Amino acid sequence: MPPLTEISEQLTPNNIVSKSQTIVVKVGSALLINPDGSIRTKWLATLVEEIAALQKEGHKIIMVSSGTIALGARTLGLPDGGRSNLADAQAAASVGQIALARLWSEMIADKDILAAQILVTLGDLEDRRRYLNATATLDRLLSLGVIPVVNENDSVATYEIRFGDNDRLAARIGQAAEADLVILLSDVAGLYDKNPDSHKDAKLLKNITNIGEDIMQMADGNSSSGMGSGGMSSKLEAARIANMAGIPLIICSGKDNYPISTFLESEQGTIFEPQTSISARKGWLGGRLKTAGNVHIDAGAVTALKGGASLLPAGVTKIDGNFVRGDVIDIISPEGGILARGLAEYDAKDADIISGHQTHELGKLLGYTPRKAMVHRDQLVLL
The missing domain is CATH 3.40.1160.10 (Acetylglutamate kinase-like)
Structure with missing residues (x-):
């Protein structure tokens, strides 16, 4: 290292x-x-x-x-x-x-x-x-x-x-x-x-x-x-x-x-x-000083993000805040540090519902056609 x-x-x-x-x-x-x-x-x-x-x-x-x-x-x-x-x-x-x-x-x-x-x-x-x-x-x-x-x-x-x-x-x-x-x-x-x-x-x-x-x-x-x-x-x-x-x-x-x-x-x-x-x-995303909420992720999601992938619901362990789709949110590592920042693809309420679930489960949980990513890689920056 x-x-x-x-x-x-x-x-x-x-x-x-x-x-x-x-x-x-x-x-x-x-x-x-x-x-x-x-x-x-x-x-x-x-x-x-x-x-x-x-x-x-x-x-x-x-x-x-x-x-x-x-x-x-x-x-x-x-x-x-x-x-x-x-x-x-x-x-x-x-x-x-x-x-x-x-x-x-x-x-x-x-x-x-x-x-x-x-x-x-x-x-x-x-x-x-x-x-x-x-x-x-x-x-x-x-x-x-x-x-x-x-x-x-x-x-x-x-x-x-x-x-x-x-x-x-x-x-x-x-x-x-x-x-x-x-x-x-x-x-x-x-x-x-x-x-x-x-x-x-x-x-x-x-x-x-x-x-x-x-x-x-x-x-x-x-x-x-x-x-x-x-x-x-x-x-x-x-x-x-x-x-x-x-x-x-x-x-x-x-x-x-x-x-x-x-x-x-x-x-x-x-x-x-x-x-x-x-x-x-x-x-602009990375330089923001105020964010609307936090998404906590597991070690597997950390590896995926560092490899250039989007953040999928399966890797999310906890949701903080009352953000809506399009808000800027922080992505928190298992150690508690801010790993990345990006634009939320879901409101906090729906994000909480699908946290930890696989992509094929999302539609049934939400009742509508879901977006695959919690935060898309094109709208995400590692800090």
């Missing part, structure tokens, strides 16, 4: 950036906003200078920017950075959205480039039709030489239906834009084998080709700044989403002025390299 963690030296920061036509750059609240709620204007000016230079070289740039809640909280005088409750967060975001959009627009305009604001919710990228609309909008803006600035619409999103952090949003935008690279500018240099704050011998992992369970266990789920909402766990999930779509993802420090140039010169960061690329539709 191959190791869960695979390290590669094939990709270097400079060659991966130079070869990437469309690049998504994510900026977190902790980099954009000082602890007192003021904007790090000088730092931002250096970043804008860098992205303008990249565009001049022929790259297409999409910015994913946090900061609306932190900016709005300062203006409104709200405690805890506007994050003490949902109402405060939504109010702060409403005020902060105008300030953040103006900030990016004016600074990018100084480089004779137009900026566009795109606010999205989780539902915009989870729903297939709206996802394709977002894809079309991004494509047109980039073709016109505009730099889209994307953020989650925190003024209307709730805790139950939101990305929760812009790391995963950046990866999903990368999918939608068919980007060649996603860069997460962070308050840490990348992924370490141990927590560098408590272990002096912690080593930075520079190239990772497989995000296994051991990699996920290295993550610290909390944001160190208190302003943002994404920790290393969300960054690794973002890397998984991006890599599934065949997109490399970089985590590097954004603290210094000219953060992208600093990374390219120092090569201190972590590159997550995709090993395979799946269809756009399957990438």
